[in-house]
């Protein structure tokens with residue numbers, strides 16, 4: 386289906402840089418900003434939701450590629466990066482806080498994801514957990530610690546409907562997403578977003594390493610309880626942590 390001279394159908398580029406590593410924001414508008422944190426950043430390709438730049442960390446090529454919103458386009462992006470030889474990815478995105486200690490402007494390192502979306506179920510039955518790779522998670526947690534950012538590491542909830550979360554009153558009674566919401570919070574789920582389950586499961590199936598760092602936009606659970614909350618769309622901390630984590634992985638991989 387694919388040979389190394391053919392551009393994969395959706396992402397639209399071949400791996401001329403010879404990169405193993407990629408940073409994956411959801412939003413195409415964040416790609417160039419993230420690439421600016423790498424040495425020698427340059428545009429690679431743009432097709433549909435996949436905007437790609439490449440740069441270097443420790444002299445090693447690293448792609449920055451958007452995956453769009455939701456599991457289907459994230460899964461396609463991961464599959465096609467695998468086709469061209471990328472084996473290590475970090476999703477960097479935004480999320481809404483669920484656990485009360487998680488505040489707007491904090492970071493969440495997702496160690497695993499609740500598979501409340503559809504994409505990952507097309508790969509393996511739902512009993513199989515969506516777990517981040519330990520190497521990548523350790524690199525993210527150590528980077529967040531060293532850089533002095535407030536972070537929380539744990540399970541996130543992954544869904545297909547942003548407005549199922551944000552306008553639950555419109556959903557039919559007993560609607561599955563919100564009927565389980567309180568159980569997830571009681572079990573310690575940190576935050577909600579839309580791609581991590583697909584990123585973790587597809588990477589697992591393909592033998593890739595995946596991790597995830599998220600900027601918390603807000604925490605509506607805190608607001609529901611009358612607690613203070615801040616709102617932050619500033620991705621700088623998440624970008625710094627993802628770049629430093631890739632640097633750590635590159636250095637560790639060179640020792641292997």
Ligand SMILES: O=P(O)(O)O[C@H]1O[C@H](CO)[C@@H](O)[C@H]1O
Nearest residue numbers: 411412454478479578579580
């Ligand atoms: O900021 P990104 O990476 O897009 O992530 C979050 O933001 C989008 C919803 O607003 C969803 O894609 C969700 O997962």
Ligand SMILES: O=c1cc[nH]c(=O)[nH]1
Nearest residue numbers: 479480481577578579
């Ligand atoms: O509340 C939020 C914020 C970002 N992304 C989500 O999916 N939910």
